[in-house]
Amino acid sequence: MTFINKLSAAWTANDSLLCVGLDPDLAKLPAQFQNDPQGIYHFCREIIDATADLACSFKPQIAYFAALSAEDQLQQICDYVREHYPHIPLILDAKRGDIGATARQYAREAYDRYGADAVTVNPYMGFDSVEPYMEWSERGVIILCRTSNAGGSDLQFLDVGGQPLYQHVARLVAEKWNANGQCALVVGATFPEELAQVRAIVGDMPLLVPGIGAQGGDIAATVTSGRTANGAGMMINSSRAILYAAAQPGEDFAAAARRVAEETRNAINQYRA
Ligand SMILES: O=c1ccn([C@@H]2O[C@H](COP(=O)(O)O)[C@@H](O)[C@H]2O)c(=O)[nH]1
Numbered sequence: 001m002t003f004i005n006k007l008s009a010a011w012t013a014n015d016s017l018l019c020v021g022l023d024p025d026l027a028k029l030p031a032q033f034q035n036d037p038q039g040i041y042h043f044c045r046e047i048i049d050a051t052a053d054l055a056c057s058f059k060p061q062i063a064y065f066a067a068l069s070a071e072d073q074l075q076q077i078c079d080y081v082r083e084h085y086p087h088i089p090l091i092l093d094a095k096r097g098d099i100g101a102t103a104r105q106y107a108r109e110a111y112d113r114y115g116a117d118a119v120t121v122n123p124y125m126g127f128d129s130v131e132p133y134m135e136w137s138e139r140g141v142i143i144l145c146r147t148s149n150a151g152g153s154d155l156q157f158l159d160v161g162g163q164p165l166y167q168h169v170a171r172l173v174a175e176k177w178n179a180n181g182q183c184a185l186v187v188g189a190t191f192p193e194e195l196a197q198v199r200a201i202v203g204d205m206p207l208l209v210p211g212i213g214a215q216g217g218d219i220a221a222t223v224t225s226g227r228t229a230n231g232a233g234m235m236i237n238s239s240r241a242i243l244y245a246a247a248q249p250g251e252d253f254a255a256a257a258r259r260v261a262e263e264t265r266n267a268i269n270q271y272r273a
Pocket residue numbers: 021023061093146147148149186187188210211212213214215237238239240241
């Protein structure tokens with residue numbers, strides 16, 4: 001099954017556009033995981049089990065694992081999702097970008113080593129840096145377009161031939177790069193007007209939308225700006241707000257994560273119609 005078909009099925013099966021982000025920061029994990037050599041894996045596994053019926057995708061951010069030399073635990077997490085929740089798409093957030101020969105190694109890492117259904121990619125180096133990912137024609141290639149951080153405007157708003165760069169990227173991907181129908185774009189929830197512009201350019205292409213939760217993006221504006229005609233089309237990511245939902249030390253972190261994930265999923269669903 002292709003990434004896009006799997007995503008579409010997950011939107012329906014879990015009635016959800018929520019992407020649960022897995023960004024495990026050791027200092028913020030409950031005490032029982034901090035001295036456990038497999039603590040990151042065990043923490044993420046509980047989060048996955050607590051939210052799998054509420055999510056349309058899981059998105060581990062590779063930096064949180066690489067910084068701790070915990071790639072083995074990332075691999076275990078990916079294996080766990082594929083084994084226990086094979087219907088939920090797994091997105092590796094790595095934001096890779098390099099010359100073609102190196103990009104092919106990054107693609108092997110994402111799709112073969114970690115078994116990701118999709119990977120995030122930086123388009124700054126152009127099509128030959130993105131093309132190698134497309135050899136895995138069933139997998140997704142999620143290209144940065146209008147990122148959620150304020151500094152994204154430094155480059156993404158530059159005028160290129162009468163339009164901002166982010167719109168040029170959206171057009172390029174929709175009209176030229178998406179020959180296999182496997183592309184998606186990253187557009188931040190913190191910029192709903194730009195989200196609406198991108199949606200108007202790319203039709204039904206899926207959008208990965210980080211920026212609600214800890215970054216403060218407005219859910220109503222995000223959904224009304226980014227939804228497709230059938231009320232789907234987005235993977236709206238929340239990481240820290242779900243992972244660290246427990247307010248007090250000792251509170252059941254998985255139950256708290258589930259509560260916030262459910263509230264977020266339901267808040268999103270209010271605006272899909
Ligand atoms: O434009 C972007 C692209 C990616 N991200 C990633 O999404 C999550 C957001 O985490 P929160 O805790 O919900 O803020 C994180 O992994 C980022 O690297 C993004 O925020 N913005």
